[in-house]
Amino acid sequence: MPSEFRKQADARRREQRREALLDAAAAVFVRRGYHGALVSEIVSEAGAGQGTFYRYFRDKQGIFEALFDRFVASVFAEFSEMSANLPRNVEEYRAASVAAIRRIAARAEGNRDLLMLFVREGPTVGEAFERKLRGFYDGLAALARGYLDHAIAGGFARPCHADAVSQALVGMAFWMAQQWWHGRVPDLTIERLIEEMVDFAFFGFGRSAAGGDGGTVR
Amino acid sequence: MPSEFRKQADARRREQRREALLDAAAAVFVRRGYHGALVSEIVSEAGAGQGTFYRYFRDKQGIFEALFDRFVASVFAEFSEMSANLPRNVEEYRAASVAAIRRIAARAEGNRDLLMLFVREGPTVGEAFERKLRGFYDGLAALARGYLDHAIAGGFARPCHADAVSQALVGMAFWMAQQWWHGRVPDLTIERLIEEMVDFAFFGFGRSAAGGDGGTVR
Amino acid sequence: MPSEFRKQADARRREQRREALLDAAAAVFVRRGYHGALVSEIVSEAGAGQGTFYRYFRDKQGIFEALFDRFVASVFAEFSEMSANLPRNVEEYRAASVAAIRRIAARAEGNRDLLMLFVREGPTVGEAFERKLRGFYDGLAALARGYLDHAIAGGFARPCHADAVSQALVGMAFWMAQQWWHGRVPDLTIERLIEEMVDFAFFGFGRSAAGGDGGTVR
């Protein structure tokens, strides 16, 4: 029977192995896409034997899901770090939003390949994964909705259908992130793009004929 | 030397074959996804031989692209049908938008599976296809931008960064279409969802402290 | 659409292919046993591609069963050829049995490897195959029982439990065939062995104390 010490060392080694496999998988998935990725490539990248893979993950989809879980956990961990100084008026709200999104964008930068991987390939991996992915989006929408509800309650947001609008915001964010990362918005800096999008979200593109627009606070 | 008549009959038959293969491919791709679809299933659904497939399309990706081309052509044909009565003020603009999007949504209903297929699986099919897909999105964004530019020029839209905003609008539209089709917005009718989104796009969710909001023109 | 002629040629070719695969499988199974046989070896022996195998048989067990079916069909075909001159008394009966079994043994000689294969490996191939095998044995037992019933009815066989005795006869036959083929009965010719066994089956090894034994009619 193995000693307590041995058990701990084993557990540590095991965790390291698992992490190494996940890291290798991340690299390979990003490089080849989910469908093009080979288990054999993952293990060789991780410096492990073929059989070892199957001691840690059921199959390719298994490691993809595990990778996603790790990713989601880190994302929400970052969000929870963000101070939630709730704004008192629309200007504060806008400023806080811009600041928050900039921070998110900066953090996301390091994970951008992974994020794009999940957004792009996730829906084709399988029904089970799709549900997981949808759960992630829902989580983000719920976060957005929390802010929106607060603003509506405070009177500095329009009493819109907060659920639908939150979802639209999340969609817009992912969409524009992709556009940006693909270099489809070449004449704006990321900071300006964020401002532009926040203004759009806050004030829309419309202007009452009168001209007293609510937009472009610059 | 075949007669002119014979030649035409052959060409017609060929065209029908091709269409049959495309229709079968559409059904199979929708059912199984791009990666799960089998050429053998497509040809058997089209009532053709395995080898025949390769007389009409280079390979699996080839028929997927051809399917997409046919789809895009039909989409833009529908758009071009739409009368382009340019609006004169923001209320007209909003009303025209709602009406247009409702029309689009109604038409899209019949193609929704195909549309979703391209949106979901397109990015994983290959680099070449991704470019095609991006071209499609760009085309739609350009359409949106045309309207937006007109409105800005006419003074009833905020002078925003029309390019980025157009892209955001397209993204929002596809996102919400997916959400809707997946039943993620259960407490709204499609008509109300469209109004809600148009209002969001026109006026944002913000409200100047003053209260003279620009929103909910209902 | 293919011509009638083409169809027939295809069917013929197909049949040849199938036979070639079965022959190759027989050789490989005999050489390596069921569990040691590789599909890859079968196809290479048949001069076919790996994928071709799976056009003709579901898997290794599939071709094993097909081989068995072909074998059983040929065995019963041989039996049906045998004239069924029913004997009139115990001497005729014994003589006819010896003659029949010699004929069977001679014929079996060419299939002996295959027969042994099925007897030895059959029970380990899978439940489905075991049922098939049992069916074969039952068929043989039924044949034996037919003769036995006739003899009992004619008064020149003991009114024994014909069912159990028939099974025992079949078992004895397979057992001794194996022994013989493994060279475990070295001091008898096959003809003598058959006589010995027939005598044993007819008269047992017992001898009433009186001495008027029923055995050794030689």
Place this chain on the structure above:
Amino acid sequence: MPSEFRKQADARRREQRREALLDAAAAVFVRRGYHGALVSEIVSEAGAGQGTFYRYFRDKQGIFEALFDRFVASVFAEFSEMSANLPRNVEEYRAASVAAIRRIAARAEGNRDLLMLFVREGPTVGEAFERKLRGFYDGLAALARGYLDHAIAGGFARPCHADAVSQALVGMAFWMAQQWWHGRVPDLTIERLIEEMVDFAFFGFGRSAAGGDGGTVR
């Protein structure tokens, strides 16, 4: 230097381990067959580690052989227990045979799964094992032959080819045991089946036309 006491304790522990592995192997082999059995399943059933297995047995075939050896030893131990009151005439001989076989059958009941395992799967395990198995059958045949020789010498058995007949008896016994255990002789009790078989072995199924048959001494 370990004490004598310690050495003995170690040896005892080792022996227990080995027995536990053998017991586990028996269960797994019976459940899954030789080829379907996994070493991992055996060790987990024995509550041992994977590596431990190889400290006790060379490989999977090794434990199978060891299991067989243990089995054979116990079988012959049982036989040696049986009192060998040699019969004086054919009636005594028959009665003694029935009694002996009944006793054997009763004892075999507890080992029937294991016995069937060896009979069925043994021939597919490997040449080495097959020889072992044949040795077992030979041993039984030799036992049978001893009785038979005695009877022939005493004048109450026909002077048949004792070697071949003994083998046939063993084959018949195993065959009918399998038939019985598979429920293929549903209309007889085990006792009746044994009598039926013994009568068959003693007197055959034949009957001289005269009618003074030697059979059915009931």
Place this chain on the structure above:
DNA sequence: AATGAATGAGAATTCATTCAT
């Protein structure tokens, strides 16, 4: 001595594409 994590050779199977008819 015991353990169980790691290994990798090996086998089955699939399916896009080719090609003889």
Place this chain on the structure above:
DNA sequence: GATGAATGAATTCTCATTCAT
């Protein structure tokens, strides 16, 4: 031109055995 049989490269996954602790 149409066909569908043939192909084999490619990939996954298993499991007996080894080995570091």
